[in-house]
Amino acid sequence: MVVYGDSRSGNCYKIQLLLALLGKQCRWEEINVLDGATQQPEFLQKNPNGKIPLLEMNDGRTLAESNAIISFLAQGSPLIPQSAFDYATMLQWQFFEQYSHEPFIAVARYINLYLGLPEERKAEYQSKQAGGHKALAVMNQQLEKTPFLVGEQLTLADISLYAYTHVAHEGGFELVSYTGIQHWLERIADQKGYVPMQY
Numbered sequence: 001m002v003v004y005g006d007s008r009s010g011n012c013y014k015i016q017l018l019l020a021l022l023g024k025q026c027r028w029e030e031i032n033v034l035d036g037a038t039q040q041p042e043f044l045q046k047n048p049n050g051k052i053p054l055l056e057m058n059d060g061r062t063l064a065e066s067n068a069i070i071s072f073l074a075q076g077s078p079l080i081p082q083s084a085f086d087y088a089t090m091l092q093w094q095f096f097e098q099y100s101h102e103p104f105i106a107v108a109r110y111i112n113l114y115l116g117l118p119e120e121r122k123a124e125y126q127s128k129q130a131g132g133h134k135a136l137a138v139m140n141q142q143l144e145k146t147p148f149l150v151g152e153q154l155t156l157a158d159i160s161l162y163a164y165t166h167v168a169h170e171g172g173f174e175l176v177s178y179t180g181i182q183h184w185l186e187r188i189a190d191q192k193g194y195v196p197m198q199y
Helices: 010-022 041-046 066-073 084-114 119-127 129-143 156-165 179-189
Strands: 002-005 027-030 054-056 062-064
Touching (some): 002 010, 010 084, 010 156, 041 054, 062 066, 066 156, 129 156, 129 179
Parallel strands (some): 002 027
Antiparallel strands (some): 054 062
């Protein structure tokens, strides 16, 4: 299988981290999102939405959306809870990541890290700070109660939210006051097979 991704992207890093934790490998094709590679006809045939990450299977089928990809790759592993309630709680956190976390923290990071915080985007960058801190506070509240987001065990929810949280400072979000998150970041980095984001 082939993963098309950008090593600086948290959404793409989710897949790299998951594969490392599971001891699996896929061929990695580095894609530069700034040079229009995802908008080329060849790529749009694979994903009409023109976004990465994208998983291409040996038979030519493709799967987009980072949380869908990691769900597929983790089937049968302990990272997907067996109980219906815990499974739904994992999904709850993954939806939270896409709707309440990523639009603030990842976008602020993109404006700063990818674009160099241009003057014309500074107001947008600043507008992301309050929403990002709200998301971090919600996470921190849970992580002061349980070691991982769904409870005692690492799940895909943690991988989904770790990706952009551990580099949140690159979007202007300092984590010093979020002690629950800080300890959680350490627990994930201590997992067997863990790999850091490389860019």
